[in-house]
Amino acid sequence: MNNTAIDPSVAPVTRPALVAGLAIAIAGAILFSTKAIVAKLLYRYHIDAVTLIAFRMLFSLPVFAGVAIWKMRTEAPLSARDRRHLLGLGLVGYYLSSYLDFLGLQYISVGLERLILFLTPTFVLLITALFLKQRIRRIQWIALALSYCGIVLVLAHDLQGGAGDTATGALFVLGSAIAYAVYLLGSGEMVRRIGSLRLVAYAMCVSSAACIGQFFILRPAGLLLQPLPVYGLSLVNGIFCTILPVFMTMVAVQRIGAPSASQAGMIGPVSTLFLGWALLGEPITAVQLAGTGLVLAGIYTLSLKK
Template sequence: MTARYSSAATQNDQRFGLIIALCAATLFSTKPILIKWLYSLGVEVLPLIWLRMAMALPFYLIMGYLAWARLASKPATRHLLKAASIGLLGYYLSSVLDLYGLQYVSAQLERLVLYAYPSMVVILGMLFFGQTFKAAIILPLLITYGGLTLMYGHDMDMLAAVPGVNNDQLMMGAGLVFSAALTFACYLLFSKNSIRQLGSILFTCIAMTSATLAILVHQRVDSWLTGVDYPLVPEYSATIWLGIAALAIIATVLPSFLISAAIARIGPERTSMSGTIGPVATTALAVIFLGESLSLLSIAGMALVVFGVWRLSQIK
């Protein structure tokens, strides 16, 4: 009876972890929509990166303090430094690469390239992290990537849909986003043990705080090298400030906590593959808010992605 109850509890925890991962992916999918919209209003990359993280920082400081206060025994300094380093990888370097890449590619294309990271997590996990590969994940992986191919592969003309951008710039943008995907895959893999040591909330707060400080340093160094003075608090309209606030809270704070909680429950591989639902949400939002195109093949691709993620949820 006890073993059966334990098995059922574990299965419920796995399902809850999957739901958390899907929610995180959906919230993260609003990021390119908000960023492309803010770019269209004249917001530049570096101020946007800084303000996004600066607005999110108070949430992480408060939650981090509460999580720290609840600890019966305080973690070693090396564990705190490790979490800070992992944060630099996943929420500083990956974010910077992604936002620069979004200058040159559409929101939908950004999601397609960025969501190469689930396969990277699986491959890197096997090669360098000693993780066991489950054959059962092959079919969901093929289904989801088949769906992504249908969603975007049929219409490469979207590459030319970005006004004033040539093919070299498009390739550079795609390369930057791909690099963002690679660094985020490494973040997911490195974060697993750190989350186990610190707890998902404290880990997230430390990682995001270190990333925020790194972005501030980045902005100041860039300003010094280029001679362009970026004010810490630019004179933006109320509309722009609301957009940045949405980017900070809806597309950063909430999903960052959710994704750490998901990794703690279902591991980095399943968390990353659950994230393939993100392009579906991005496509829908891009069509509604950015006026990007949608075809029957895109709809069929969405259906395959949803089905693939559902198949993933059935793996025990």
């Protein structure tokens, strides 16, 4: 099914442009998913989630701050209400969600982490049904069932290796996915009003301030002195796993539309599973592949609900 042809957000595109847009979306999804791999590598140097996320934001903040300053100078100022809204979105969507995600990665595999985060669209659906009273259709229930059966399958498999730690990590990442779902719901109207680039730049600046401030409140400044590989991995985390994926996703959405870009992003959990095997030595089992397949089938079905 060619979603680009029916997506009102973009004009019809040629086949080469479609292939280029899909390639950008896939590359962005893989890079964003790689942050879990980088986090696991950083944890080998005995740093914690507070320090990890602070270094990530220290390296990515200059770019987002530059974009934010450019937007402040070239566009109309935001109202007080919009500023308060952006403050909340930055704290929930990029600070709380990222912090809980990195906390969870201390306990669970990167494959399970990515699968849980991939449930974010289902949480958006459930929140709208519970609080906005929107009816869930039969095809959506099928999509939810497929997705959660896949997660239960992989979670039950991983629990065999350490039930306490796996359950703790899964709950942290689950909280991360729910926080990001809340961000997506809260940002919808503002994206249409101020634009996605401006929204992301401002929200990332708020998140960066929170992450860096949290570090100086909870940790001694001496922890800024780390082995050289920590700086190198943090630079990769900030640039290649944060900045580039954000802008690549925006470019892909502009070229091929949100539905097609979203479906291309389904490569994320699969790429994380195999990168975890190749770089971290995490095993790939038939159960994990089956669970991943169920989650991807559920999300794909959900994306086709219209």
